[in-house]
């Protein structure tokens with residue numbers, strides 16, 4: 001799997017294709033069918049929110065889309081790769097090259113400076129130390145934290161931490177930004193700033209943004225909403241008012 | 244790889260106190276290895292020096308056949324003693340010998356003006372002095388004429404002089420040895436102890452006079468030395484032939500070389516060093532278990548971090564190496580510290596307490612450091628595998 005393959009995906013081309021996708025967990029003897037027969041396609045450059053009530057399978061979906069988990073049945077193709085067919089190092093490379101994650105709890109590595117946190121994905125991409133620092137500084141500047149390079153996470157506010165996490169997600173210039181409740185731990189003002197940042201990144205860098213969220217303010221600003229209920233897609237289209 | 248090592252150091256730096264505590268076990272273990280092996284090695288070197296100090300290329304001929312191999316009764320042991328004629332034959336026919344001295348050993352009381360000391364009496368020939376590297380300070384040693392004429396003369400060791408004469412000059416005085424009267428003709432120079440035996444507490448008399456004194460016609464043993472180290476095996480062979488010829492080909496005597504002695508003691512000290520090493524290894528194992536525990540805790544605490552690393556592109560083996568190297572770095576650093584401490588203690592002892600036999604040989608350093616490395620690998624494997632096998636989704640969800 002080489003990096004060049006990725007560059008061939010143009011705006012509007014399919015980036016993620018899900019066909020009759022199932023994810024079933026075994027809880028003792030009991031089957032928990034978290035996703036049951038999901039179909040959709042997300043093209044490069046889209047800005048999508050996945051919504052739905054608690055327990056509907058949103059997180060499960062996010063882990064499958066992020067190649068951290070694999071479907072039990074059906075097909076998930078990311079950038080042309082059939083994810084179920086890849087082994088651990090291939091999946092790791094795929095995540096590293098194509099996906100940037102943003103989590104609800106930020107998930108920065110403690111006692112590690114901002115710039116080192118952001119540079120982490122580049123290390124697994126085999127980028128040299130100097131180049132890493134340079135690109136990490138660029139990414140931090142892009143999210144408005146160029147002045148917080150050598151702070152450790154415990155000295156940053158929640159909004160700043162999430163910006164660092166976003167810088168870490170975009171530092172590899174991924175095709176896909178995959179976010180799990182990115183505003184869930186932030187107050188509404190800071191949440192709005194972060195929302196704005198996603199929109200800017202989407203329009204300026206052309207990066208595909210997929211956000212799993214409860215937050216109606218976040219969902220209604222997306223161009224497309226996919227609603228899950230009981231592991232199935234019940235709505236797929238532009239945001240609906242009052243729903 | 245270098246990357247991983249670097250970040251392992253950074254991880255330790257991030258949590259200094261824990262790293263230090265984790266290291267402590269290995270520090271102590273390696274310190275114990277260094278010190279205990281240092282003592283074992285010191286003992287070996289001490290014994291080597293002592294044995295070499297007995298003289299150069301020394302051989303001891305004792306009566307009787309000593310079987311060194313196998314069991315069973317000694318074959319044809321007629322226990323034919325060693326006698327003066329044997330020594331004369333060796334003196335005449337031996338071409339590879341530098342010196343030879345008969346010896347008769349016995350105990351006895353030395354008396355002078357009502358003072359008495361029980362001591363060891365050695366009947367020797369004139370060559371003994373050079374053979375055993377023990378010389379007179381004043382007067383003369385036992386001479387050939389003394390031996391030939393069975394003269395009643397003696398040479399006293401330092402301790403005897405001090406005990407019997409105090410400040411008086413013993414030369415020319417007469418002492419009583421058992422029921423004989425002996426004139427003092429020489430005083431030995433100061434000698435230390437050898438293998439726990441006080442070399443100053445001796446009286447030397449001509450071997451012939453000793454046979455008279457102890458009323459015996461055979462020798463206790465015969466000392467000989469080869470002309471050179473290279474000649475030593477051939478010299479032993481020659482002695483064997485000469486003596487066997489005088490016994491109708493029967494070997495009713497045994498030749499012990501200094502090499503044999505060195506080998507015997509060498510095996511002994513090697514066993515001791517190994518035992519000390521085994522004891523010290525136990526503390527190293529304990530240190531390793533400590534590292535393993537802390538690493539397991541660390542893996543649990545850093546579960547989220549592991550999830551994040553996997554999410555941003557780390558493979559299982561990246562995680563495995565990360566934790567394995569962290570363990571090795573902790574352990575090796577602990578090893579280096581322990582080695583440093585141990586070496587300092589050994590060097591301080593050598594400097595300020597030179598009588599304590601300790602040594603610091605390069606192989607201890609290699610063993611100490613190498614073992615801390617191995618301990619790091621072993622105690623890191625289980626935690627590192629656990630970390631690598633974590634499911635990334637579970638790791639990210641971990642609270």
Ligand SMILES: Nc1ncnc2c1ncn2[C@@H]1O[C@H](COP(=O)(O)OP(=O)(O)O)[C@@H](O)[C@H]1O
Pocket residue numbers: 025026027032033034052053054055056057058059060061
């Ligand atoms: N690892 C798992 N093992 C068993 N059941 C799971 C696991 N992950 C999720 N589930 C179940 O799958 C369903 C969907 O969960 P989830 O994807 O977390 O929903 P959401 O994020 O929308 O709240 C739930 O019933 C949940 O209990």
Ligand SMILES: [Mg+2]
Pocket residue numbers: 058059
């Ligand atoms: Mg959820």
